[in-house]
Amino acid sequence: MARDQIDMTPLQSRDELVAWLEAGIKPPSEFRIGTEHEKTPFTLEGRQPVPYEGARGIGALLEGMQLLLGWEPIMEQGNIIGLYDVTGGGAISLEPGGQFELSGAPVENVHQTQAELMAHLAQVREIATPLGIGFLGLGMTPSWSREQIPVMPKGRYKIMTNYMPKVGQYGIDMMYRTCTVQTNLDFSSEADMVKKLRVSIALQPVATALFANSPFTEGKPNGYLTFRSEIWRDTDNARSGMLPWVFEDGMGFERWVDYALDVPMYFVKRGETYIDVAGSSFRAFFEGRNNSLPGERPTLSDWANHLSTIFPEVRLKRYLEMRGADGVTWGRLPALPAFWVGLLYDDESLNAAWDLVRHWTAQERQALRDDVPRFGFKARIRDRYLFEIARECLKLSHAGLRRRGRIDQLGRDESRHLEPLERILESGRTPAEEMLDKFNGEWGGSVEPAYQEYAF
Template sequence: MARDQIDMTPLQSRDELVAWLEAGVKPESEFRIGTEHEKTPFTLEGHQPVPYEGAKGIGALLEGMKLLLGWEPIMERGNIIGLYDVTGGGAISLEPGGQFELSGAPVETVHQTQSELMAHLAQVREIATPLGIGFLGLGMTPSWSRAQIPVMPKGRYKIMRNYMPKVGKYGLDMMFRTCTVQTNLDFSSEADMVKKLRVSLALQPIATALFANSPFTEGKPNGFLSFRSEIWRDTDNARSGMVPFAFEDGMGFERYVDYALDVPMYFVKRGEEYIDVSGSSFRDFFAGKNAAFPGERPTLSDWANHLSTIFPEVRLKRYLEMRGADGVPWGRLPALPAFWVGLLYDNDSLDAAWDIVRHWTAPERQALRDDVPRFGFKSRIKDRYLFEIAKECLILSHAGLRRRGRIDHFGRDESRFLEPLERIIEAGRSPAEEMLEKFNGPWKGSVEPAYLEYAF
C-alpha cells in the first residue's frame, strides 16, 4: 500500500471527489506502467517469520535499506515502517505480517520494470542476507499459522485487524498471510477508463489462473490452486469483488464515486493518529454526520486514503490497478505488467479482448471468478474452458506488445516478458499444479523445499 496522502483541504461537493479521479486522465504519450509486488520475509535458518524488532528484524532491514538507498523514511510513532524515493521513484512499504512491498516508479516500458526489479532485489539481498533474511515468492505463506506471524507497528492495521473478523472469515489471512503482484495502468479519457476497467475485470480470473501459486496452508495442500484468490471471496464483500455495476450503462467516474461513498470506512488519519471509524460510510462523513467528527467534513486526503481501502479485483484510483494475481518468484513478476500492457495499451488488442468478454453476463463473470481459485484453467464460462480464453488473451497480449514496439538495447520488444506465461500455457497447468506435483513427488510431502526453490 502506498503511503497515506496528505491534503487537508475540506471537501465541499461531490464534484470534487469526481474531479480527483478524473485528474488521472492523460494523453497516450504519457501512459506509464507501475508494478507493485509483495514478498514474504523468512529466516534463512529454520524458515520462520521475521519479527519487526531486534538486530535481525524487519525494522533493521528497513534501516539498512534507508542507508543504502538514501530514501526518505516513513515513520510512525518512532518506528520506521517504509521508505520512499523523493525524486519520484518507488516506495517500500510493509504489509501487516511483514510482507515487504516494492511500489515501483511509473515507468514507460516493461524493460524498465525489469531493470527496476533487478536493482531492487540486489539491494534487498545486500541488506537482508547478512541479517539472515530470505524472501519467498508465493501467493501465501505455505507453512505458518496466523498465530505465528508477527504484527507490524502500523496504526491502520490495528483498526483493520479488529474490524476484519466482523465482515468475513478470511480478512486476517488476507492481511497476514498473502502476497500479490499488481500492475497500475493509465487511461486517456473516461470512456477509455470504462472500457479498460470492463475488460480487465472480466479477464482478471485469467491472471488468477496464470499466476495461481498458493496451494498450501500450514504445510498441507489446501484444496485450491490460488487460496489467496479464495481468501478475497470472503474477506469483506462490501469492498471487494467483481464490481458488476461497471458493466451497466452510465458507468463512469461518478458511478464509482457513488459506490465508494457507501463502502464502509476503516479510519480517519489526523496527524500521526489513526482514528477508528470502521463500519461508517464516507457518505455520512461527507454530510458532517460521522460520530467521531460531528459537523466536520472530510478532506481530499481522507478521500484518497478511503479509496486505498477498497479492494475490488480491479481498483480505480487515478489509474487502474490489476489485483487478481498471486505473488510469484522474480522471474515471472514482469510477466504480469507485460500481459496487461499488451492487452490494454494496444487498441486493437483491447477491442479484441472486449469482443471476447462483452457477451458475458454478471452472474457468468461472478461464477468464473468463484470457480477459478479451485479449478484454475479448468473453470468454464458459457461453453468454454478458461484455458482456451487464456491462450487467446496471451496471443492478443503478445501481438499488442509487438505493435507497441518498445525495443531494448538488444533489439527485443516487450513480448519476451510473456515467455513464462507461454510456458505455462504450453504445459497446460498453473504454477500451483506444478508445485503440488513436486509436493507429492520429489518434495516427499513437505513444503520446506519451497523456501529454496521459490525464494527471491
C-alpha cells in the same frame, strides 16, 4: 500500499471527488506502467516469520535499506515503516505481517520494470542476507499459522485487524498471510477508463489462473490452486468483488464515486493518529455525520486513503490497478505488467479483448471468478474452458506488445516478458499444479523445499 496522503483541504462537494479521479486522465503518450509486488520475509535459519523488532528484524532491514538507498523514511510513532524515493521513484512499504512491498516508479515500458526489479532485489539482498532474512515468492505463506505471524507497528492495521472478523472469515489471512503482484495502468478519457475497467475485470480470472501459486496452508495442500484468490471471496464483500454495475449503462467516474461513498471506512488519519471509524460510510462523514468526528468534513487525503481501502478485482484511483494475481518469484513478476500492457495499451488488442468478453453476463463472470481459485484453467465460462480464453488473451497481449514496439538494448520488444506465461500454457498447468506435483513427488510431502525453489 502507498503512503497515506497528506492533503488537508476540506471537501465541499461530490464534484471534487469526481474531479480527483478525472485528474488521472492522460494522453496515451504519457501512459506509464507501475508494478507493485509483495514478498514474504523468512528467517534463513529455521524458516520462521521475521519480527519487526530486534537486530535482525524488519525494522533493521528498513534502516539498512535507508542507508543504502538514501530514500526518505516513512515514520509512525517513532518506528520506520517504509521508505520513499523523493525524486519520484518507487517506495517500499510493509503489509501487516511484514510482507515487504516494492511500489515501483511509473515507467514507460516493461523492460524498465524488469530493470527496476533486478536493482531492487540486489539492494534487498545486500541488506537482508547478512541479517539472515530471505524472501518467498508465493501468493500465501505455505507453512505458518495466523498466530505465528508478527504484527507490524502501523495504526491502520490495528483498526483493520479488529474489524475484519466482523465482515468475513478470511480478512485476517488476507492481511497477514498473502502476497500479490499488481500492475497500475493509465487511461486517456472517461470512456477509455470504462472500457479498460470492463475488460480487465472480466479477464481478471485469466491472470488469477496464470499466476495461481498458493496451494498450501500450514504445510498441507488446501484444496485450491490459489487460496489467496479464495480468501478474497470472503474477506469483506462490501469492498471487494467483480463490480457488476461497472458493466451497466451510465458507468463513469461519478458512478465509482457513488460506490466508494457507500463503502464502509476503516480509519481517518489526523497527524500521526489513526482514528477508528470502521463500518461507517464515507457518505456519512461527507455529510458531517461521523460519530468519531462530529461536524468534521473529510479532506482530499481522507478520500485518497479511503479509495486505497477498497479491494475489488480491479481498483480505480487516478489509474487502474489489476489485483487478481498471486505474488510470484522474480522471474515471473514482469510477466504481469507485460500481460496487461499488451491487452490494454494497444487499441487493436483492447477491442479484440472486449469482443471476447462483451456478451458474458454478470452471473457468468461471477461464476468464473468463483471457480478459478479451485479449478484454475479448468474453470469454465459458457462452453469454454478458461485455458482456451487464457491462450487467446496471451495471443492478443503478445500482438499488442509487438505493435507497441518498445525495444530493449538487444533489439527485443516487450513480448519477451510473456515467456514465463507461454511456458505455463504449453505445460497446460498452473504454477500451483506444478508445485503440487513436486509436493507429491520429489518434495516428499513437505513444503520446506519451497523456501529454496521459490525464494527471491
